[in-house]
Amino acid sequence: MSQYFDHRKEYQLLPGLANHARADLGPVRTPLQPAKRLGDELGIELYIKRDDSQPLGMGGNKVRQLEFYLGPALQQHADTVLITGAIQSNFVRLCAAACRKLGLEPVVQLEDRVPTNDPVYQSSGNVLLDQLYGAEIHYLPEGEDEKLADAKLDSLALDLKKQGRNPYVVHLGTEHPPLGSLGYALSVAELKIQTREQNISATHLVTPSGSGITHSGVLAGVKALDWSIKVEGICVRRETPLQQPRIEKRASEAASLLGIDPITPESVRTYDDVLAPGYGQLNQRVEQAIKKAARLEGILVDPVYSGRTLAGLIKLVEQGQIAQGSCVVFIHTGGAPALFAYQNKLNFL
Ligand SMILES: Cc1ncc(COP(=O)(O)O)c(C=O)c1O
Known part of the structure; x- marks a missing residue:
């Protein structure tokens, strides 16, 4: 801290x-x-x-940012962190890495922001690393609506709460600090x-x-x-x-x-x-x-x-x-x- x-x-x-x-x-x-x-x-x-x-x-850059998102997560004794981003998101990859370093479970949502069906784009680079970090991966076939992306994370978090977990959401939208x-x-x-x-x-x-x-x-x-x-x-x-x-x-x-x-x-x-x-x-x-x-x-x-x-x-x-x-x-x-x-x-x- x-x-x-x-x-x-x-x-x-x-x-x-x-x-x-x-x-x-x-x-x-x-x-x-x-x-x-x-x-x-x-x-x-x-x-x-x-x-x-x-x-x-x-x-x-996301390492420096995640320190201040995950500080409150640790304070709240979270056991799981949820985050959303593009398929090739560096933020998502680094959040998964940070979770593993801190002993938390990463749940990630990958949004369709870039118009491409290239299988290499869909599976290599950051996606490969998300998988290596063992993140639970969800997909959102939409990439422009931050509120929707956050709402989907909140709903995944609610499901986790019902299972007795203590999730923390890193929101994307500008209504969050x-x-x-x-x-x-x-x-x-x-x-x-x-x-x-x-x-x-x-x-x-x-x-x-x-x-x-x-x-x-x-x-x-x-x-x-x-x-x-x-x-x-x-x-x-x-x-x-x-x-x-x-x-x-x-x-x-x-x-x-x-x-x-x-x-x-x-x-x-x-x-x-x-x-x-x-x-x-x-x-x-x-x-x-x-x-x-x-x-x-x-x-x-x-x-x-x-x-x-x-x-x-x-x-x-x-x-x-x-x-x-x-x-x-x-x-x-x-x-x-x-x-x-x-x-x-x-x-x-
Ligand atoms: C490598 C890299 N540089 C720059 C940015 C943009 O930074 P910000 O989202 O803080 O504007 C990102 C965002 O994901 C990133 O991954």
């Missing part, structure tokens, strides 16, 4: 965290590394915050310390913007630290007209969880230029970004989240919205297991 971490410097930068239970998923301070070859090609100074390198279950964003405020505090230690004067922070838990936590962290850095959110799920108000709401909720003032709407920046044709579907820019990261830096980014976010960063530089010579931190949120699920769709020749 949270009190185990009070000694960490980054924790002390965010006093509001002390009010929130945190399960220990063994996170590490992830490296902040220069990406010189890719940065030189783009004409910027580029650093990568390697949140893909968390030790649990092949890592990723964005507890996971606390993990990203903490990541930003860690990053601020690292930039000071490494003498880096970052001007932009580039993050994926999906459910918005990461993006809103980053915004809340930046505000709590009074850091004058621009946060660029790259839309990976919804277009700007939907994502912008979603992040404004979630970021202010995250700020409230931290006990700080609400986020001003002007600091919320969402870009959807590389989203087409839609969530989880490749486009040429995403493929090029995946290839560039691999061939210039030896780094793996994925087709759904981190590859799309890198594609968004590259487009912002090309458009001059991130000026030449800027100092940019790309938050690498992981997702590489999905590369295997997309093997029939990627074309690197």
